[in-house]
Each structure stands twice: as C-alpha cells, then as structure tokens.
Amino acid sequence: MLTVEHLQVSYGNTPVLKDISFSLNPSQTLCILGPNGCGKTTLLHALCALLPYKGTITYKGRSIATMKQKELARAFALMEQSNTSYFSYSVWDTVMMGRYQFMKKGLFLTTSKEDERVVEECLLLTQLLDKKDTPIHTLSGGQLQRVFLARTLAQDPEIILLDEPTNHLDLKFQVELLSYLKEWSEQKNRSVIGVFHDINLARSFSQQFLFLKEGKQMGFGNFDEFVTGDFLEQVYDMNVVSYMKESYEKWKTVKDL
Amino acid sequence: MKTKRNAIFIYLFTILAFLLATCIGSQLISPAEIGRILCAHFFPTEQATNLSEIHAAIFMKVRLPRTLMAFLVGACLSVSGTMMQSILQNPLASSYTLGVSSGASLGAALIILALSSFSLPGIFLPITAFVFGLLTVFLAIFFTNQLDQRMENQTIILVGMVLSLFVNAILTMITSLFSNHLQRFMFWSMGSFASTTWEQMRLILPFILVAFLLACCFTKEMDIMTFGEVQAKSVGVPIKRVKLLLITLSALLTGVCVAFCGTIGFIDLIAPHMVRKLFGPSHKYVIPFSALLGGGFMMLADLISRTILSPRQLPVGAVTALIGAPFFAYIYFHKEKGGRTSC
Numbered sequence: 001m002l003t004v005e006h007l008q009v010s011y012g013n014t015p016v017l018k019d020i021s022f023s024l025n026p027s028q029t030l031c032i033l034g035p036n037g038c039g040k041t042t043l044l045h046a047l048c049a050l051l052p053y054k055g056t057i058t059y060k061g062r063s064i065a066t067m068k069q070k071e072l073a074r075a076f077a078l079m080e081q082s083n084t085s086y087f088s089y090s091v092w093d094t095v096m097m098g099r100y101q102f103m104k105k106g107l108f109l110t111t112s113k114e115d116e117r118v119v120e121e122c123l124l125l126t127q128l129l130d131k132k133d134t135p136i137h138t139l140s141g142g143q144l145q146r147v148f149l150a151r152t153l154a155q156d157p158e159i160i161l162l163d164e165p166t167n168h169l170d171l172k173f174q175v176e177l178l179s180y181l182k183e184w185s186e187q188k189n190r191s192v193i194g195v196f197h198d199i200n201l202a203r204s205f206s207q208q209f210l211f212l213k214e215g216k217q218m219g220f221g222n223f224d225e226f227v228t229g230d231f232l233e234q235v236y237d238m239n240v241v242s243y244m245k246e247s248y249e250k251w252k253t254v255k256d257l
Numbered sequence: 258m259k260t261k262r263n264a265i266f267i268y269l270f271t272i273l274a275f276l277l278a279t280c281i282g283s284q285l286i287s288p289a290e291i292g293r294i295l296c297a298h299f300f301p302t303e304q305a306t307n308l309s310e311i312h313a314a315i316f317m318k319v320r321l322p323r324t325l326m327a328f329l330v331g332a333c334l335s336v337s338g339t340m341m342q343s344i345l346q347n348p349l350a351s352s353y354t355l356g357v358s359s360g361a362s363l364g365a366a367l368i369i370l371a372l373s374s375f376s377l378p379g380i381f382l383p384i385t386a387f388v389f390g391l392l393t394v395f396l397a398i399f400f401t402n403q404l405d406q407r408m409e410n411q412t413i414i415l416v417g418m419v420l421s422l423f424v425n426a427i428l429t430m431i432t433s434l435f436s437n438h439l440q441r442f443m444f445w446s447m448g449s450f451a452s453t454t455w456e457q458m459r460l461i462l463p464f465i466l467v468a469f470l471l472a473c474c475f476t477k478e479m480d481i482m483t484f485g486e487v488q489a490k491s492v493g494v495p496i497k498r499v500k501l502l503l504i505t506l507s508a509l510l511t512g513v514c515v516a517f518c519g520t521i522g523f524i525d526l527i528a529p530h531m532v533r534k535l536f537g538p539s540h541k542y543v544i545p546f547s548a549l550l551g552g553g554f555m556m557l558a559d560l561i562s563r564t565i566l567s568p569r570q571l572p573v574g575a576v577t578a579l580i581g582a583p584f585f586a587y588i589y590f591h592k593e594k595g596g597r598t599s600c
Contacts (some may be wrong), residue, residue, distance in 0.1 A: 022473030050490055052406075085484045086348055087538035097481045101493035109477045135537070155492060 001026045001191065002047075002159060006055040009039070009046050012043050014252035015215060016042045020055075022210055022220045024159075030193045031202040034212035035236055040195040041081060043212070044161045047193070048076035059159075073101045077157035081164045081195075083148050091147050095119045098154030122150040125180065141168035149177065153184075160184075161195040165203060168251055178205045199232075199240070211235050260542070263535040267549050271328075273329035273555035277314065278324040278560045281418025283567060286312050286320075301555050313420025314337055324556055326453040327573070330514040331524050331549035333465055336472055337510040338525025339547050340503050343479035343540065348533075351525040352511040355417035355504070356393040359424040361515040362446055366431050368443045382445070383457070387516035392426060394508035398501065409486065413504075447572030450559050461513050468506045468547065475503060476540035483538065521574040521583030524558075530588060536589050 007020040017039045024030055032040050046053045049072055050065045057064045059075050067075070077098070089097075096111060096119050103109040123129040123138050126146040131139070134171070136147060145168045152160055153255050160181070166174040182205065196202035203223060211218040211227075221225050232240035280286050294313045303337075338351045345354070368385040397417045405412040431440070478499050481489045489496050511574075514521070528551035529543055536542035555573075558580070562573040 045487070048491060048528065050487055069490060069495045070493040073491065076491070078487070078491040080487060083484060084346075086346060087483045087533065087539055089480065089483075093539060097477075097484070099314070100481060103477065106262055108474060151492075192531065 001060055003058045004047070004055070005057075007043075007057060008054040009042050009051055017046065017053075017212075018215045018217075020210075020212075020217045022217075024191050024193070024208075026158075026191060027189045028191050028208055028209060029182060029185055029206035030208045031203060031206045032193065032195045032210045032212065033199065034218070036215075038212040040212060041163055044078060044163055044193070044195060046257045047159075047161060048072055048078050064086075070101045073155065073157070075158050076161055077152045077155035077159075078161045079152040079163060079165060080150055081167060083144070085136070086160060088135040090132065091123070091134050091136060091139070091150075092119065092132040095122055095128075095145055095150045095154050096137055097144070098151035100120075101155070119150075119154050119158065122153045125153065126150040142170060142173065145169055146173070157190070159191045159193060162192065164195055165198065165199070166196075174201060174213075175204070181205070199244075222251070260489045260536060265545070267354075267532075267535075267546050267553075270407070271549045271553040272554040274560075275324060275328070278327065278556040279320050281560060281564060282315070282320060284312060284315055286316055291316060295330050322455050322458055323450045323453045323559065326518070327450050327555045327559040328451070328552035329458075329461070329465055330518050330521065331528070332552040333468075333510040333514050334471060334521065334525040334545055334555075335528035335547040335551025337507040338515075338551075339529040339540065339543050340472060340479065340507040341525075342529060343482050344500055344503050344507075345414060346483055346485060347410075347414075348530060349526065350414075352394070352504075352507045353522070353525075354414060354421075355397045355426060356421035357390040357507065357508050357511045358515050358520040359421040359428070360393025361386040361390030361512060362442075362520065363393075363424050363428050363431075365445055365516075365519075366428055366442050369445070370431070370435055380460075383516035385516075387512045389510055390512035390515055393420060394504065394512075396420060398504060408500060444572060446491070446574075447523035447571070448574030449562075449572055450518055450575075451563075451570055453517075457517055461517060464509060464513050471502075471506055472544055474504060475499060475592075477545055479540040479544075480538070502529075519572070519574060521555070521577055522552055523577045523585060527551075527581055527585050530555060530585070534588070 002024040004023065005021050007017055008015065009017040016239065020043065022030075032043060034040055042051065045051045047057060047064075049057075050068065057069070064072065064075075096115065099111060099115040099118065100109075102115055103111055113207065120129065123132055126149055128143065128146055128150060131143070136144060145165075149165065152162075162181075165181075169177060178201065181192050181194075184190070192206075194202070194205065202205070207222050207224065209223045209227065211221045211231075218235050219231060229239070229241040275292075276288055279291055280288060288307070289335045290312060293308055294316050297308055297313065298317060298347055334351075341350045341352050342348050342352065344350075364385040364387075365382060367389075368382050372382070393520050396416075396476070397413070397420050400420070401412050401416045404416065478494050481492060481494055482496070482499070511525075528547045532543050532546045532550055536546060555577075558576045559573050561580075562571040565571065565576075
C-alpha cells in the first residue's frame with residue numbers, strides 16, 4: 001500500500017534523510033526508532049507530503065506528489081509530537097476539525113450527523129466524552145494528547161502517522177492507546193506508523209521496525225530477524241541490551257514479582 | 258444560552274453606539290427626531306411636522322454618512338485583524354504587520370505632494386493610498402514566496418516587517434524634504450472621518466461586502482489554521498491557496514479603510530479579543546460579532562474625537578490609541594488561566 005524508495009530530504013543544503021526505502025502493507029504497523037535528531041519526524045512529514053523530497057513515495061501505486069491536499073488527508077493523518085494553539089477551542093470543536101474533508105460543501109462548510117457520530121465515537125474511545133465542552137487550555141498534557149489523538153482518529157485515514165504518541169500519557173493510557181491502535185489497524189485493515197523512543201513500548205506495539213541514525217536507514221524489517229545487541233549499540237552508541245538487563249534486575253526487588 | 262445573551266449584548270451595544278454617535282454633536286438631535294428625518298427622507302410624501310431643516314441636513318449630509326463610515330471601517334478593521342490573527346496564529350497580528358498602512362501612507366504622501374503642484378480630483382488620494390497599500394502586501398507575499406516556497410508564517414512576518422520599515426524610511430525622507438506641504442498628510446495619517454461623503458460610501462461598499470462574505474465562507478479553515486500549518490495541511494486544508502486568499506482579503510479590507518480614513522489602530526486587536534472572550538475562539542462567531550463590536554467601538558471613538566474638544570476635532574486614530582492601548586493592556590493581561598495551549 002505504501003512504498004518508499006530512495007527517499008532523500010534536505011533542509012537547505014543539509015541532508016536530513018539519506019536513501020530511505022521501505023514498504024508497508026494494509027493492517028501492518030511500523031515503529032520508527034533512532035536517537036534524537038536522526039530524522040524520524042522529518043520522515044513522517046515527508047510521508048504525508050508536508051516536505052519537498054527526492055526519491056519516490058507511492059500510496060496505492062500513485063505518487064503522493066501528484067495527490068491533492070484532500071486526497072492526502074484521506075490517506076494519511078498525522079498526530080504531531082506537540083500541538084499548539086493560542087486560542088482555546090472546546091474539546092468537541094477541536095476533534096471536529098479532523099472531519100474537515102468530510103464536511104458538506106456549499107457557501108459555508110457544515111457538519112453532518114455522520115460527522116457528529118464519528119466525533120462522539122472518537123471521544124468515547126479516548127475517554128473524553130464527559131469533557132466535550134471543556135476548553136482545551138484547561139486540560140492536562142495527557143488529556144490534550146488524547147484530544148489530538150481523537151482528532152486524528154476522526155479523520156478516518158488509511159494510515160495514521162504518530163509522532164511520539166505516548167508523550168504526556170500515564171502508563172495505563174499508553175498501554176491502552178497502543179492496544180487500541182493495533183486493534184483499529186487489524187479491524188479496519190489500515191496501517192499505523194509510529195515514532196517511538198521507548199523500545200519496550202515499541203515492541204509491544206509492532207514487530208515491524210525501521211531504525212534511523214543521522215538520517216541513514218540502519219535497518220528495516222521484523223525486529224526478531226535483524227536486531228541484535230551489536231546492532232542496537234551501533235544505532236544508540238550505548239549497550240542497550242545490558243541497560244535493559246540492569247533495569248530488569250532492579251525489578252527483581254519488587255516483592256511479589 | 259450564554260451565546261444568545263452575549264449576542265443580544267453586542268446587538269444592543271451597536272445600536273446604542275449608533276444612536277449616541279448620530280444624536281450627539283454640536284447640535285443635539287433626539288432619536289425621535291432622527292426617526293422623523295428618516296421617515297421624511299424615505300417617504301417624502303408624508304407631511305413632516307416640526308422638522309428642523311438644519312437638523313435634517315446635519316443628520317443626512319454629515320452625521321449619518323460619517324457614522325456609517327465609522328461603523329464600516331471599524332467592522333472591516335476588526336474582520337481583517339481576526340483573519341490575520343488566525344493566519345499568523347498570533348492574537349497581536351493585523352494586516353498592518355504586512356505593511357498595508359506603510360504602503361498606503363507612502364501613496365497618500367505622494368499624492369498629497371502631487372495635489373499641491375497639480376490640480377487632481379480629490380478621489381485620487383484614497384485610490385492611490387489603496388493601490389500602494391495593496392501593492393506593499395503583494396510585494397511582501399511575492400518576496401516571501403521567493404524566499405520560502407512553503408510561505409511559512411515567520412517568513413511572512415519578517416518580510417512584512419522589513420518591507421514596512423523600508424517603505425517607512427522612504428516616507429520619512431519625503432516628509433523631511435517636503436515638510437511644508439505635508440500638514441494634510443499628517444492629519445490624514447492619524448485617521449479621520451471628517452470628510453466622509455455618500456459617494457465614498459458607495460465606492461467602498463461593494464469591496465467590503467464581497468470581502469466580508471468571502472471571509473464568512475472560510476471560518477472553518479481559519480479555526481483549523483490556528484493550530485498551525487502542519488496540522489491544517491494534515492486535515493486537508495489547501496493551506497497555500499487559502500492563506501493567500503485570506504491575506505489578500507484582509508489587506509483589501511484594511512487597505513480600503515486606510516485609503517479613505519487614514520491609519521487607525523487598536524480596533525483590529527480589541528474587538529476580536531473581546532469577542533473571543535465572550536463567544537470562544539470559533540470564527541463563525543468571531544468574524545460577524547467582531548464586525549459589530551469593532552463598528553460600535555469606532556462609532557464611539559469618532560463621537561469622542563469630534564466632541565471632546567469641540568469645536569476642534571481630534572484624529573480618530575489618536576483616540577483609539579489613547580483609549581485602546583491601556584484598555585487592550587488591561588483585557589490582555591487581566592486574563593483567566595490560558596495563553597498558548599500546547600502539549
């Protein structure tokens with residue numbers, strides 16, 4: 001469904017992504033990992049044509065460069081790492097913005113019963129229905145993250161692109177969110193691509209991994225098939241496996257473990 | 258319920274401002290007399306009893322066009338400010354940020370100089386100011402597009418500011434070289450409705466109506482754009498096209514006002530800000546109610562400018578700045594928990 005070949009992105013004369021290639025089938029999930037500044041967010045932005053790029057990105061056999069903004073919005077929905085607005089819209093209005101491409105055209109854009117149903121469903125899933133009239137600036141960071149997740153879901157895209165989706169979320173909601181996204185992807189036969197920092201969390205979400213370092217693709221495929229201790233050390237410049245083992249040892253002090 | 262109550266408040270405020278602005282002046286005219294004057298004007302066959310011809314002339318030829326122009330200018334500046342604040346995601350932005358007033362001022366200074374040497378019809382002043390104002394904005398957009406294909410907000414603001422400063426520098430040179438000719442320019446640049454005519458009203462009304470209607474068609478996009486360009490693109494807003502259209506509309510609305518009435522500040526910041534406090538940030542409310550509130554404010558500012566030191570008239574721009582600056586500082590800093598929402 002999504003194929004990326006020899007993708008290159010530069011900011012001015014500085015190359016940020018160099019020769020990235022991978023593909024994704026419907027209902028597949030993919031985790032993008034790598035150290036800070038390796039180009040993860042840039043890759044997500046390039047995937048939904050927010051940035052000029054070289055190489056090819058095709059969605060259902062069609063280059064995304066030829067797709068109109070609304071076609072792109074039906075294919076991809078991006079949930080950014082941080083969202084800002086000076087103006088405090090209500091939770092309902094913010095999530096409804098995700099339905100922009102479905103709104104009835106005319107002299108003025110209007111929402112339909114279906115739009116309202118979808119928004120309500122997304123608020124229910126993100127446990128925000130009781131806060132639908134609350135202004136977003138009164139919410140906590142975690143609640144706000146859920147509002148933007150609800151907006152992304154309301155867009156009803158074929159591929160969801162998540163930039164560190166578990167930021168600001170408590171542990172319970174992190175687990176719930178990822179399990180819901182997996183279920184959403186399987187049931188609707190759609191894809192989710194997520195940028196993660198937490199390898200444990202990423203592993204609980206998907207088996208398919210893409211590792212980046214300094215804009216280069218270090219590896220792509222099934223985690224169990226290509227990831228080794230040496231590989232992770234090469235990506236992160238630290239012994240990730242021994243760190244994980246140390247962490248696990250510390251857990252052994254918990255009495256009922 | 259709250260929305261309805263606030264809407265009624267704004268309707269009443271606008272009507273009250275209109276009545277005060279038309280009743281009070283060197284000659285007091287009662288609302289009842291205004292009603293009779295209007296009846297006599299629109300239904301001339303009806304016998305006008307106890308109708309003062311002087312009052313009728315003052316009302317129909319001076320006060321009514323002046324008050325209506327003040328309302329229209331206030332409404333246009335507020336709608337223009339609202340649009341620019343949404344596009345640039347900044348509650349302190351206005352189309353003055355992109356150099357409309359600097360360009361219009363340069364045009365006005367040049368034409369006032371020309372009028373002192375050649376005999377040109379008076380309408381040349383607003384037309385030249387309008388063209389120069391719009392040209393400056395288009396130049397800002399052109400340079401932004403050359404520098405940054407994605408037309409990002411910070412590039413627009415920076416280019417607008419640089420261009421404004423450059424145009425202001427030319428203006429300063431002209432005013433220092435030809436200072437003896439530029440008294441009229443100084444008064445024009447501070448803003449006034451003193452020379453408003455029905456002819457001017459007829460000239461600007463079509464521009465204003467079209468721009469206002471178009472603005473109302475893009476309220477959803479304006480809402481989404483306050484969350485930033487990446488989010489707007491991601492949900493499907495054709496951001497470059499919408500942004501260009503809204504900047505042009507905003508410049509058009511401000512350009513028309515500056516051309517006829519000079520530079521008048523603060524209304525475009527105060528009215529949208531107050532409406533957001535009353536109705537929330539949704540542009541389907543902010544656009545129409547900012548127009549009414551801004552129009553109401555401007556009618557009152559004009560009333561103060563022509564009555565407070567009567568028979569002398571103050572420039573209305575000075576009145577809006579004198580009242581607006583502290584008032585805006587108060588409502589801006591006296592806020593509930595809020596500001597930029599982010600996660």
